Amino acid sequence: MQGSTIRACHPLGAHRVLEPAGAMPQDAWRIDNTPVAGEREILCEVEALNIDSASFRQISEVCGFDSRRIGDHIAATVRERGKQHNPVTGSGGMFVGRVLEIGETLHGKIDLNMGDRVASLVSLSLTPLHIEAIHDVDVATGRVWVRAKAILFESGIWARLPEDIDEHVALAVLDVAGAPAQVPRLCSPGQTVVVIGAAGKSGMFSCAQAKARVGSTGRVIGLVHDCAAPSAQLLAQAGLVDDLVEADASRALETSGKVEAIAPQLADLVINCVNVPGTELCSILCTRDGGTIYFFSMATSFTAAALGAEGIGRDVTMIIGNGYAKDHANIALRTLRDHPELLAYFNAKYRKGTTT
Numbered sequence: 508m509q510g511s512t513i514r515a516c517h518p519l520g521a522h523r524v525l526e527p528a529g530a531m532p533q534d535a536w537r538i539d540n541t542p543v544a545g546e547r548e549i550l551c552e553v554e555a556l557n558i559d560s561a562s563f564r565q566i567s568e569v570c571g572f573d574s575r576r577i578g579d580h581i582a583a584t585v586r587e588r589g590k591q592h593n594p595v596t597g598s599g600g601m602f603v604g605r606v607l608e609i610g611e612t613l614h615g616k617i618d619l620n621m622g623d624r625v626a627s628l629v630s631l632s633l634t635p636l637h638i639e640a641i642h643d644v645d646v647a648t649g650r651v652w653v654r655a656k657a658i659l660f661e662s663g664i665w666a667r668l669p670e671d672i673d674e675h676v677a678l679a680v681l682d683v684a685g686a687p688a689q690v691p692r693l694c695s696p697g698q699t700v701v702v703i704g705a706a707g708k709s710g711m712f713s714c715a716q717a718k719a720r721v722g723s724t725g726r727v728i729g730l731v732h733d734c735a736a737p738s739a740q741l742l743a744q745a746g747l748v749d750d751l752v753e754a755d756a757s758r759a760l761e762t763s764g765k766v767e768a769i770a771p772q773l774a775d776l777v778i779n780c781v782n783v784p785g786t787e788l789c790s791i792l793c794t795r796d797g798g799t800i801y802f803f804s805m806a807t808s809f810t811a812a813a814l815g816a817e818g819i820g821r822d823v824t825m826i827i828g829n830g831y832a833k834d835h836a837n838i839a840l841r842t843l844r845d846h847p848e849l850l851a852y853f854n855a856k857y858r859k860g861t862t863t
Contacts, residue, residue: 516547516610520660523635525589532590532660533633540589540635542656543608549619549663550608553655555675556581556631557682558600560707560782561805562593563649574644581651585638591631598805599631600649602657603668603678613661624674626681627657628664628836648679648857666836672843672850679857680839683709685828686780686803687842688835690716693801693826694776697724701766701774701793703756704781705729705748706738709803711849713778714747715842728769730754730762738852745848756786763792779804787812794823803828 516522520532523539532538544550558566558581570576585591591599603626606619619625627634635658642652659665666681668674686709694700700717704710710729718727729748731739732755742748750769754762756779767773773795779786784806791812794800800823802812812825832838843850 516545516612516661518547518661520633520635520658520662523589523658531633532635533630536588538589538633538635540585540637540658542637542658544610544658546610546612547661548610549606549613549659551602551604551625551627551657551659552607553602553604553636553653553657555603555678556591556600556651556653556655557602557678558591558631558649558651559596559598559682559805560649560709562596562598562600564782565593565595567646572646574646577646578641578644578651582638582641585636590634590636593632596805597632599634601627601629601631601678601682602634602636602655603627603674604657607656619665619667624668625665626668626678627659628666628681628684628831629659630830634658634663650675650678650857664831669840672840673854673858676843676853676857677840679708679853680712680843681836683712684835684839685830685832686778687712687716688832688838689801689803689829690778691720692832693778693799694720694725696720696722698775699726699728699770699772701728701730701770701777702748703730703777703779703786703790703793704804705742705751706731706733706736707780707782710778710780711738711742711747711852712839712842713780713803714742715846715849717776717778718747718749726750726770728752728766728774730756730766741848741852745846747846756781756789757783759786759788759792762789766793774798776801779807782806784808785811788815788819791816791819791821791823794821796822799824799826801826801828
């Protein structure tokens with residue numbers, strides 16, 4: 508498959524798998540990251556990576572939060588695996604860049620042209636990535652500026668970068684676009700919703716969508732690690748939560764007790780957006796019998812969740828967070844446009860060159 512031309516392309520990218528045989532790109536240990544577009548592929552020049560929150564936290568802890576070591580760690584992973592696929596968390600992130608080449612079979616079949624600036628909406632854990640250099644790492648945001656090339660498969664989803672939103676802000680938003688698109692499907696007017704990790708990116712958008720959906724007769728409770736954090740304060744000041752609770756979700760009994768003190772019947776829906784492990788039991792204990800838990804966190808152990816619900820004897824529906832939902836990119840960007848406070852916060856935090 509190495510060479511100047513890559514043909515016989517599978518639309519899902521199976522032709523790029525090097526090991527093990529029969530795997531798909533996401534679960535493969537190693538894929539071919541040759542930066543040449545096959546007939547059903549799109550080659551992009553990559554300018555920045557947005558490493559997903561759970562993965563970046565794990566890498567940062569291993570590297571002592573040192574930006575140079577984090578960059579070296581990411582480069583080593585990509586050299587070994589042909590993709591940014593964290594072997595500990597199993598997750599990746601996304602990229603922003605410019606279209607360099609479109610495979611001959613795709614010409615005229617997709618609404619994309621050479622030179623278009625796009626953000627990938629598929630995980631880096633399945634995206635062939637060839638890094639030439641890492642220029643900078645922002646430890647505060649999980650952003651990595653690179654000189655690199657990446658391949659999008661025919662099945663890969665992407666979004667053209669909006670003209671009215673800074674591209675670095677758009678990348679941060681699109682990284683969690685699955686959450687705001689899924690939340691309105693899961694809650695109804697009048698319900699009580701608990702968002703664990705409410706002050707993070709996906710948590711803030713989940714609160715905004717949940718509050719809009721449950722309305723004045725419902726209640727949104729945001730669980731945060733630090734109520735004094737700017738993002739937590741924004742949730743309260745902008746009216747995106749009805750209650751803000753400082754809690755450690757790894758302490759299940761203590762945290763669920765705080766929720767029960769506010770909502771004795773517990774939550775109809777719990778949305779878990781944290782980037783640390785060990786919060787499955789807290790999610791279950793905060794949910795009423797017959798309620799629903801949406802695990803959007805990539806740090807979730809679904810074994811712990813399933814066995815935890817069984818051990819507690821709690822009859823709840825547990826849903827795996829899906830990073831994709833129909834029109835999720837537009838929904839996420841619209842959420843940002845509809846909430847000026849969110850837009851101002853994201854501009855301050857994620858625009859390149861700004862500090863918080």
